[in-house]
Amino acid sequence: MKENHQQLTGLTGLRGFFAIWVLGLHLITGLLIDHVPVDLIIPRWMIHFFDNGFWGVDGFFILSGFILSYSYSAKLNQTFNFKNITHYIWNRLARFFPVHVIILLIYVLIQTSGIHLIQQECIPTAPSPLNCQASVAEIAAGTSSCPNQTVIQTTPCERFSKKNFLKHLFLISSWSWNADLTWNFPAWSISSEWFVYLLFPFIILAVSHIHSPKIAFLIAILSLAMMTFILKYRGYAPLGLDPEIGLVRVTGEFISGCFFYRFYRGQNFKKNFWFPVGLVCMTLLLFSGQTFIRYFFSLLLALLILSVAENNNPISRFFSKPKMTWLGRISYSLYMSQLLTLELLGVIFSGTETNKTQLGLTEVAIMLVFMTFSTLSVAAVFYYFIEEPCRLFMKKLLQNT
Numbered sequence: 001m002k003e004n005h006q007q008l009t010g011l012t013g014l015r016g017f018f019a020i021w022v023l024g025l026h027l028i029t030g031l032l033i034d035h036v037p038v039d040l041i042i043p044r045w046m047i048h049f050f051d052n053g054f055w056g057v058d059g060f061f062i063l064s065g066f067i068l069s070y071s072y073s074a075k076l077n078q079t080f081n082f083k084n085i086t087h088y089i090w091n092r093l094a095r096f097f098p099v100h101v102i103i104l105l106i107y108v109l110i111q112t113s114g115i116h117l118i119q120q121e122c123i124p125t126a127p128s129p130l131n132c133q134a135s136v137a138e139i140a141a142g143t144s145s146c147p148n149q150t151v152i153q154t155t156p157c158e159r160f161s162k163k164n165f166l167k168h169l170f171l172i173s174s175w176s177w178n179a180d181l182t183w184n185f186p187a188w189s190i191s192s193e194w195f196v197y198l199l200f201p202f203i204i205l206a207v208s209h210i211h212s213p214k215i216a217f218l219i220a221i222l223s224l225a226m227m228t229f230i231l232k233y234r235g236y237a238p239l240g241l242d243p244e245i246g247l248v249r250v251t252g253e254f255i256s257g258c259f260f261y262r263f264y265r266g267q268n269f270k271k272n273f274w275f276p277v278g279l280v281c282m283t284l285l286l287f288s289g290q291t292f293i294r295y296f297f298s299l300l301l302a303l304l305i306l307s308v309a310e311n312n313n314p315i316s317r318f319f320s321k322p323k324m325t326w327l328g329r330i331s332y333s334l335y336m337s338q339l340l341t342l343e344l345l346g347v348i349f350s351g352t353e354t355n356k357t358q359l360g361l362t363e364v365a366i367m368l369v370f371m372t373f374s375t376l377s378v379a380a381v382f383y384y385f386i387e388e389p390c391r392l393f394m395k396k397l398l399q400n401t
Contacts, residue, residue, distance in 0.1 A: 008070060008308075008309055008311070009311070009319075009320040009325060010309070010311060010315075010316035010317070010318075010319040010320045011063060011066070011067065011305065011308055011309060011319070011328075012319075012320075012324075012325045012328035012329065013308075013318070013319030013320055013321065013324030013325045013327065013328045014059075014063065014304070014305065014308050014319045014324075014328070015060070015063060015327075015328040015331045016319075016324050016325070016326070016327025016328035016329075016330075016331045016334075017056075017319065017324070017327070018056035018057075018059040018060055018063070018331065019056065019327065019328075019330075019332075019334045019335045020056075020327065020334075021049075021050065021052075021055070021056035021059075022053045022054070022056040022057060022335060022338070023053070023334065023335075023372075024049075024050030024053050025050050025051065025052075025053025025054060025056075026053070026338055026339060026342055027050075027342065027368070027371060027372065027375075028042070028047060028050050028051070030342050031367070031368075031371075034346070036359060036364060036367065037359060037364060038364060038368070040359075040360070040361045040364050041364050041365050041368065042368075045286075045287055049285070049286055049287075052285075052294065052297070055285075055297050055298075055301065057189050057249075058249060058253055058297070058298055058301060059301045059304075059305075060189065060193075060335075061189075061192075061193065061196075061249060061250045061253035061254050061257070062253045062256060062257040062298070062301055062302050062305060063257060063305055064193060064196075064257060065196070065200075065203075065253070065254040065256065065257020065258040065259075065260075065261070066257040066258070066260055066261045066305055066309070067257075068197075068200055068257075068258075069204060069207070069257070069258045069261035069262070070261055072088055072200070072204065073204050073207070073208070076088065076201055076204050076205070077204065077205070077208045080201070080205060085201045087398060088200075088201065089197070089198070090394065090398050091395065091398070092194075092197045093394070094390065094391045094394035094395055095332075095391055096190055096193075096332060097171075098386055098387065098390035098391070098394075099332065099333055099336050099337070099382055099386055099387045099390075100168075100184075100187060100190060101169070102382075102386055103184050103187075103336055103340055104165065104168055104169065104183060104184060104187075106340060107160065107183055107184060107340070108165075110344075111160050117343050117346075157180055157182075159181075159182045159183065160182070160183060161182070164180075164182040164183055165183060167182075167191075168182070168183050168184070168187055168191070171190065171191050171194040172191060172194075173187065173188055173191040174188040174189070174191040174192045174246035174247065175191065175192075175195065175247065179246065184336065184339060184340065185339050186335055186336055186338070186339055187336065188246055189246065189250070191246070192249070192250040193250055193254070195247055195250065195251070196250050196251060196254040196255075200254075200258075203255060203258055204258060207258050207259060207262050210259070210262055213262065213263045213265070213266025214263075214266075216259045216260075216262035216263040216266065217259070217260070217263040219259045220255075220256040220257075220258075220259035220260045220302065221256075221299070223252050223253075223255045223256040223259065224252055224253065224256045224298045224302065226252060227248060227249065227251070227252025227253065227298070228252075228295060228298065230248055230252075231245055231248060231249070232295075253302075256298075256302060257302070257305070260302055260305065260306060263306075264306060264309055274306055274307040274313060275307065275310070275313035275314060275315060277303050277306070277307050278303070278304055278306075278307025278308065278313070278315040278316075279307075279315065281300040281301075281303050281304040281307065282304065282315065284300055285297065285300055285301075285304070329383065330376075330379050330380055330382075330383040332383075332387065333379045333380070333382035333383040333386070333387050334375070334376065334379035336382070337375075337378050337379050337382050338375050338379070340378075341374055341375045341378045341379075342371065342375065345371060345374060
């Protein structure tokens with residue numbers, strides 16, 4: 001197998017795109033719950049696009065398998081020993097654990113200070129029904145509905161219990177079929193990713209025995225197909241916001257990302273082919289909305305990653321632009337802190353007497369810009385003052401030992 005040492009800058013920007021996609025889902029859902037007429041400024045197709053924002057998490061899962069294979073496959077395959085594996089695990093923890101813990105502690109301070117968040121209960125959620133013109137955000141807000149379909153259900157459990165805190169602290173909050181969204185809701189996905197991070201050294205060892213790029217590509221497709229079949233069999237496809245299926249989603253998509261990277265490294269990766277493929281994938285992700293195409297979103301995301309990984313095409317160059325790569329660098333802090341920021345903004349504005357259903361276009365636009373700017377600003381603070389310094393500190397600790 002040939003090694004590819006080129007910098008995959010575009011994939012950093014793509015990670016930022018996935019984080020913004022998830023942010024759009026949380027932002028629009030929150031505004032609709034607060035009865036803000038977002039349709040004054042956001043067209044219907046874009047509401048449906050952000051309504052599918054949970055797929056940004058699936059993009060993270062596939063991208064994680066791809067990037068970790070890029071970063072660690074050669075080293076782990078050459079020297080598969082306890083030292084290299086523990087160094088890899090420590091570097092993974094350094095990458096995501098400090099921000100996770102700090103946000104958990106901020107939620108502890110919020111609860112002990114008596115601040116009452118709007119959502120105090122656990123909320124497992126079900127898939128968005130197919131062929132329904134209402135979005136998940138609209139159904140959550142009660143502004144629209146689908147016949148005989150319940151999309152979001154509240155269960156009688158305590159969001160901020162000590163038991164749930166310990167599950168988050170030890171990164172096992174989504175390690176069950178019946179997991180609930182608790183504490184910092186987005187953290188369910190890093191619990192799921194931690195599961196495959198632990199398996200990764202053995203996954204990459206298996207991938208190294210696949211010498212044909214075509215076979216690697218077929219195995220990656222099969223991994224996504226098996227995941228979709230299991231979820232469909234259990235009634236969850238085309239997915240949704242539900243952490244109950246987190247381990248199924250992350251395992252199928254992470255493994256596919258590892259095998260797609262093996263294909264990418266192979267001689268059969270025809271670079272001039274991937275720009276039109278990426279263009280088609282972006283178009284379908286943007287405009288397919290509430291259609292059966294959502295069953296293929298995981299595959300579209302994987303093909304988009306392959307397109308962006310080919311550095312010399314317009315899509316890759318777009319995601320390699322400085323603003324996109326900056327979003328990519330802060331994407332983890334943005335993903336983890338966005339709910340906290342939006343919830344605190346909700347507390348601040350909950351006491352206003354304004355009838356939000358009567359807001360005009362200008363007021364809605366100002367609100368969207370302000371909330372987006374606030375969320376990005378908080379994410380930047382987390383990145384520059386917590387995520388990156390802690391990562392470097394933990395890396396230095398490893399070097400010193």
